[in-house]
Amino acid sequence: MARRPRSSTWLAERAVLVVNRLSRLLGRGEGTVIGGRAGLALDPTLLSGLARGRTVVLVSGTNGKTTTTALVAAGWGGPVAVNDTGSNMVQGHVAALAGRPGVPAALEVDESWLPGIAAATRPAVVVLLNLSRDQLDRANEVRRVALRWRDLCATLADTVVVANASDPLVAFAAETAPVVAWCDVATPWRLDAVSCPHCTAPLTFVPTGWSSDCGFAQPRSTTVLAEGSLSVDGLEVELDLALPGAVNRANAAFALTALARVGVDPRAAADRMAGVREVAGRYARRAWRGGEVRLVLAKNPAGFSAALEEVADAPGELWIAVNARVADGRDPSWLYDVPFERLAGRTVTCLGERRLDLATRLDYGGVAVRVADAVPDPPPGRPVTLVANYTAFQEWNARTAP
Amino acid sequence: MRVALLYPELLGTYGDGGNALVLAERARRRGRRVELVTVTLDQRLPAADLYLLGGGEDGPQRLAADLLRRGDLAARVADGARVFAVCAGLQVLGTSFAVEGDDRYDGVGLVAASTVRGGRRSVGDLAVRVGGRLLVGFENHGGVTRLADGVAPLGEVVRGRGSDGRRDGFVTERVVATYAHGPVLALNPWFADEVLAAVVGEELEPLSTVADRLYAERCARLGP
Known part of the structure; x- marks a missing residue:
């Protein structure tokens, strides 16, 4: 395919901003989806153009996307482009990047959009949080998503995949990636990972991890979250979050691991995350x-x-x-x-x-x-x-x- | 009375375990004891008065069919046990069904019904006229199920698609099945009591629960 001239991307970026502003003026909601659509119609390679030259962290999974993305942005320090309006498909990403040129980006991505968005943004880090049943009337099989992620991970040569080792479906997806930072965060939900994704035999869960008869087992992790401690790539990090619950401690562990892999000091990042009290109304x-x-x-x-x-x-x-x-x-x-x-x-x-x-x-x-x-x-x-x-x-x- | 929920890890994608809970609770509130057993895929089929089957994804559905063919579900039913199945459970009880990679996979063969792949997936609200009453629920499946001559459907479709756009499910002497998946017995208290009464073998005392309001609301929304 012939390369489009740069001016086309520039024009598309302007179009996104103008339409977003117009949509807000007209009172049509948050104004990100409409603007993104107009921009994409102008230039299909718009997202890759907008992402070029920045450090991008993508966050996907059934639960915790918005919160983990907010924690990545808060922990990074300085300006970060974030799709914090809940629009986690391509339109939302285009709008977020067009609004903040030249700064790093933390983007939450809908599970089924992840392969396309990763191909377009060439992320430094992809965070895979968890996979479980959700909205089965639209996406009817959880394991199909795991398979698509697995195919994606095999292609991520220049990307660190930060993956939940405690979730067998995520481990199945991420094991094909060349570089994985495995996180052991104790995921209690197991109803969607009863049988082995490789051989369908029942998985065995013990406190130290899970395993299957075929040899597929919980990978050894470099980030380990326990009751009162967190170790990120071997570094002990004090976690004192305003956000409540074990789930948010896990979200923070993923966010800190991602940040460590783009060169941010996890301890300083953890201090900055402590100030997050609510995320788009959650926990408010x-x-x-x-x-x-x-x-x-x-x-x-x-x-x-x-x-x-x-x-x-x-x-x-x-x-x-x-x-x-x-x-x-x-x-x-x-x-x-x-x-x-x-x-x-x-x-x-x-x-x-x-x-x-x-x-x-x-x-x-x-x-x-x-x-x-x-x-x-x-x-x-x-x-x-x-x-x-x-x-x-x-x-x-x-x-x-x- | 013993109710066995079969392989919920394979056939339990849509909250189908709710049916077991509803039966046990409606019996308990009438002072009757129900023993609820969950049968996992590494266990042998225990004796029970009623077996429950739920819905599931293609791979697990295939595995469930293998397990049930090898086990003695058919023999148990011949001995007097009953079966209530929804969604993939319905397909598994028939002679054959279609899954990814195989258009004709062998079912348990308990009922002369075969399922082929439909032109499009059937996803949405489902309402079926059963006798003089309405059965309401939600369906999400890709199958079209044809019944052999002499096999009675559960009812006529009023909304949604059911087995073939006109009729839903099947009823034999001891087997009842519908495409209304998940906790269909929670949505339809009258139907839960019919399943229960058939197992108990006698009429049940009336029971009033919040589910009556839910049923009325769903009928008003989905009915003709």
Whole structure:
């Protein structure tokens, strides 16, 4: 294919900025998707042009993409181009890069877009967080994603793949990569990795790792996260995050490993990450209608199980909001893959368009429910922890925004 | 009464284990004891009054069919056990089904039904008229299932595609199957009680749960 002249990329970049600004002026949302589309129509190689000459870190996986990307950006120090509006396909990447020329980039990438985005941006690091069932009405097989990642990893000659060694599907994908920084972060979700991706025999899990009869086993890691300690490439790093829970400690471990591989000192980066209190509303504490609401996002069984561990004993009231729009996956069957039994003894206020599906699931799981057909007021003096899936979370983030 | 959930690690992609939970809980609330056993792929098939099969991906579905053909599910059913299957579980119980790389993979052959690949995937809400009532759920599969003469479908499709766009599932003396995957028994309390009553062998006392509201809401949305 003949190379396009530089001016075409320059023109496309300008088009992205102009359309983004126009779209914001016209009040059409965040303005990133529309602008990105206009730019791509002008120049199919736009993304590679925008990425050329920068250090790029890509972050993908079922859960933790947005938070880990935010931690990479915060830990890097200095200006970083980030697609922090939730747009994690090519349009969002184009918009993020066009908006911040010449600076390093931390981009979260939709799992199925990763091969194309990696080919276009030639990243220094690709972070592979985890793989589990999510939105099966759109992407119907988790293992197919693992296979596509595996093919991608085999081609990443100049890239460090930072990969979750505790997740057998990620290990299967990343083992083909020439350079891997393996991370042992204890991933509790195993329902999608019961059988070996190589030989289909049942995988054996012991506290020190997993293995299969065919010899496929958890790779030895250079980053190890334990209860009270974190070691990144052999360096002990103190982790004192404002973000709660084991999940975010794992996200930080991936982010620090990625940063170490692009030459950022992990200890200094960890200090900078400590200041991150919320990520696009996730974990935000909001004063709202005379009460206090803490927002937690959980989109799928693995994410929900992790969130339940964190909120099960939270003081005050527990509200859960579930929708089933296209962006959530239209099928709420996954509620039965979430171990809601963990909440036995609590009363949960059920909200969202699929509150009756949620209430039924909780009721059969032995959890007391209150179905709220209208948005209730927070009880005075009792904090509310609100767990919501994707579009329900967006609604609540907007509703409680200061 | 013993309910066995078969190979949830292979056939349990869509929260299908919820069906076991619903049956056990609806029995328990009526003061009846149900022993719930989960059968994993390294275990032999235990004796049970009811076997449950869920949905799954192509590879695991193939493995489940192999295990069930080798095991003695057919013999158990001949001895009086019942089976309730959804989605891939439905396909596995038939004579053959299509998976990636194989257009005609052998099923268990418990029911004279064969599944071929459909022109497009069937993904979306499903509503089926079963007797005088509506069964509501969600389907996500790529199969078209044809029944041999004499095999009765579960019902007529009101919304969605089911087995072939017109009818869904099948019913024999001891086997019931539908393409409505996942926790279809949670969405349809009346249907859960029919499955339960068939196993118990007697009529059940009425039971009111929050699922009644869910069922009414789904019927209002998906019904004719």
